[in-house]
């Protein structure tokens with residue numbers, strides 16, 4: 311019922327739930343706590359988010375600090391996005407490293423981003439819709455960001471910088487070296 315694949319970063323997983331197609335369309339359990347537990351992933355979520363982005367919109371790199379750090383299960387229900395996770399735990403052997411998976415409605419894949427990682431995505435098609443569950447409620451006081459073009463991280467975004475559309479918050483975000491992150 312579930313395919314789980316490693317990515318370039320330990321802890322960040324690509325997950326592909328089954329999709330049952332028939333002449334009406336399809337049905338898919340996009341989140342099932344028991345199926346995930348059987349796959350060794352004991353997760354619980356408290357909030358479901360949904361955003362739509364034009365091609366070139368880059369949202370990120372975002373995270374919430376402890377004690378409101380969020381595990382995220384990210385999927386795309388329309389279009390496609392280049393989805394990125396960055397390890398921002400100073401004590402981690404993979405601190406500062408990043409991995410990316412293209413998530414799309416066609417591939418029906420999801421990305422599990424653990425707490426302690428910054429998350430962001432670049433919309434590759436107009437009207438791309440991202441839906442993601444988070445394990446802690448939104449807390450503006452704990453909400454933080456890091457510049458998505460930080461050369462110390464070196465994310466290889468698939469569209470050139472001049473095509474990006476960033477929020478003012480993301481344009482002014484600190485570099486990794488200046489940011490409040492995880493021990």
Ligand SMILES: Cc1cn([C@H]2C[C@H](O)[C@@H](COP(=O)(O)OP(=O)(O)O[C@H]3O[C@H](C)C(=O)[C@H](O)[C@H]3O)O2)c(=O)[nH]c1=O
Pocket residue numbers: 359361369370372373382429430431448477
């Ligand atoms: C995240 C969030 C935002 N908001 C409000 C706050 C603003 O008035 C408005 C837009 O917020 P923001 O510009 O932070 O939205 P994104 O840039 O899509 O932020 C998200 O982008 C990346 C990809 C993430 O992983 C995070 O979940 C989240 O930070 O929604 C809420 O009311 N609840 C929320 O949980």
